[in-house]
Amino acid sequence: MMVTANNTMDKEDFQLGSFFPYKVRVFGTAVSTAVSSVYRERYGLSVSEWRTMAILGRNQALSASEIVERSSMDKVNVSRAVQALRKKEFLRRDIDGEDRRKSVLRLTEKGLAVFNDVIPLVRDVEAALTENLSAEEQAVLLKLMEKVQKNAEGLIGEMSAEAANGA
Amino acid sequence: MMVTANNTMDKEDFQLGSFFPYKVRVFGTAVSTAVSSVYRERYGLSVSEWRTMAILGRNQALSASEIVERSSMDKVNVSRAVQALRKKEFLRRDIDGEDRRKSVLRLTEKGLAVFNDVIPLVRDVEAALTENLSAEEQAVLLKLMEKVQKNAEGLIGEMSAEAANGA
DNA sequence: GACATATAGTTGCAATTGATACTATCAGGA
DNA sequence: TCCTGATAGTATCAATTGCAACTATATGTC
Numbered sequence: 001m002m003v004t005a006n007n008t009m010d011k012e013d014f015q016l017g018s019f020f021p022y023k024v025r026v027f028g029t030a031v032s033t034a035v036s037s038v039y040r041e042r043y044g045l046s047v048s049e050w051r052t053m054a055i056l057g058r059n060q061a062l063s064a065s066e067i068v069e070r071s072s073m074d075k076v077n078v079s080r081a082v083q084a085l086r087k088k089e090f091l092r093r094d095i096d097g098e099d100r101r102k103s104v105l106r107l108t109e110k111g112l113a114v115f116n117d118v119i120p121l122v123r124d125v126e127a128a129l130t131e132n133l134s135a136e137e138q139a140v141l142l143k144l145m146e147k148v149q150k151n152a153e154g155l156i157g158e159m160s161a162e163a164a165n166g167a
Numbered sequence: 168m169m170v171t172a173n174n175t176m177d178k179e180d181f182q183l184g185s186f187f188p189y190k191v192r193v194f195g196t197a198v199s200t201a202v203s204s205v206y207r208e209r210y211g212l213s214v215s216e217w218r219t220m221a222i223l224g225r226n227q228a229l230s231a232s233e234i235v236e237r238s239s240m241d242k243v244n245v246s247r248a249v250q251a252l253r254k255k256e257f258l259r260r261d262i263d264g265e266d267r268r269k270s271v272l273r274l275t276e277k278g279l280a281v282f283n284d285v286i287p288l289v290r291d292v293e294a295a296l297t298e299n300l301s302a303e304e305q306a307v308l309l310k311l312m313e314k315v316q317k318n319a320e321g322l323i324g325e326m327s328a329e330a331a332n333g334a
Numbered sequence: 335g336a337c338a339t340a341t342a343g344t345t346g347c348a349a350t351t352g353a354t355a356c357t358a359t360c361a362g363g364a
Numbered sequence: 365t366c367c368t369g370a371t372a373g374t375a376t377c378a379a380t381t382g383c384a385a386c387t388a389t390a391t392g393t394c
Contacts, residue, residue: 014286016221016238020293020309021202025214026239027312028195030319035188037326043330046380047192054183062392065342072193076382079343101342119181126187129318133311140188141311144304145194151296152197159204232372243352246373268359268372295338 024148031129038121043114044088048073048081053090053107053115061106063096090114191315198296205288209257210281215240215248220257220274222318228273230263257281 016022032047039045051071056062060066067078082105085091090111094111096102130138183189199214206212212220218238223229234245249272252258257278263269274282297305 014221014224014290016218017219019289020296021198021289023309023312024195024198027316028191028199028314029239030323031188031191032195034319034326041326048380051183051189054181054186061196063342072196074382075343076345076381079345080380083344085178093261099342099390103343122186122188123181125322128322129187129315131318132314135285137311140307141315142190143313144300144308145190147299148296148308149197150193151298152201155201155292155295156197156204159201159208181381215350230372241352242373243375244350246375247350250374266360266372 034129035122035125038125039118042121043118045114045118046081046084047075049084049090050118051083052078052085052105053111053118056091056105056107056111057115058107058112061104063102063104065102067105085111168276169278188217201296202289202292205292206285209288210285213248213251213284215244216251216257219245219248219252219272220278222280223272223274224282225274225279230269230271232269233270233294252278256295 035049036050039050040102041154052067055067055070064075064078064082067073068075071078082091082093082103086093088111089108092106092108093103096104133141203214203217206217218240219234222234222237231242231245231249234240235242238245240248242261249258249260249270253260255278259273259275261271263271300308
């Protein structure tokens with residue numbers, strides 16, 4: 001492992017700029033801004049709204065909780081995105097006949113038109129983000145991000161477990 | 168509800184889960200949450216406050232705009248973090264004798280104690296995040312993130328340039 | 335059928351963040 | 365000196381997000 005010394009010895013030398021989580025955050029913010037500008041500027045879509053539309057896509061009818069499962073958003077987030085999209089008339093909500101707690105969400109014609117318009121744009125951005133990376137580098141990047149992400153999720157789990165015990 | 172029911176246009180199929188910027192965001196959120204929980208739960212520090220403290224560190228006296236330069240935060244963010252840290256008595260603000268617009272910020276004793284306490288904890292998290300990556304993998308990950316980040320920053324620049332031209 | 339429990343989704347409140355505009359101070363001429 | 369423009373930092377308002385409490389349906393047990 002490349003970490004220079006043991007963790008108690010180099011307090012003096014702490015540099016935010018070379019702190020891994022800081023770099024991740026700056027990286028993530030840049031990527032996120034580049035993509036979200038596209039759908040924000042063009043259609044005033046927030047990230048949650050975009051994700052909701054992206055998951056529904058063409059010909060999909062899903063309940064809010066199915067969207068939650070596929071989007072790494074929580075239900076509050078989805079609920080609000082749905083409201084906003086209904087207001088814009090990009091999305092229609094019906095009630096499930098078999099379980100009246102459930103909603104049946106799908107894009108409207110108008111929403112679908114936006115979706116069709118936005119997809120190629122965000123794909124272009126996606127391509128531009130990785131244009132100078134070989135296919136192999138892209139694969140490696142994704143694999144390493146996943147590994148780190150799993151570690152992070154493990155840590156988060158541990159912490160909330162401790163918090164639950166602690167009290 | 169089958170996607171496959173009507174998929175004459177499968178080429179057009181868009182899967183959020185395999186969209187690169189989406190993955191980056193999920194990755195970033197996980198990493199960020201893992202680290203920020205440490206200083207949030209222990210000292211109620213926000214990300215901006217933590218960054219500000221991390222940059223000041225030991226024996227550093229900086230102005231707010233010097234913190235801006237080193238933190239990828241904007242000045243509003245820094246200004247608010249400074250206020251919050253003063254209220255917690257983690258940070259002291261004086262006025263620069265030579266340029267009375269400038270502040271001279273440094274950690275108090277109390278702030279320094281917190282800093283000394285937090286640093287090993289966040290370093291542990293940093294180490295845990297990458298524990299199953301070889302030194303080489305870590306270096307590759309950082310290098311690839313930087314490349315993508317540069318691309319993203321380029322795109323953001325183009326967009327705001329266009330926006331300025333546009334209308 | 336009635337009660338306890340779980341699930342789907344919404345609402346309200348508080349903390350964070352971002353964009354814009356504002357105040358105070360400085361620096362460089364005419 | 366006075367004017368202009370830059371710089372340092374603050375204040376204001378709107379959008380986003382997270383947490384917890386709430387309503388409504390459904391399910392399982394007796």
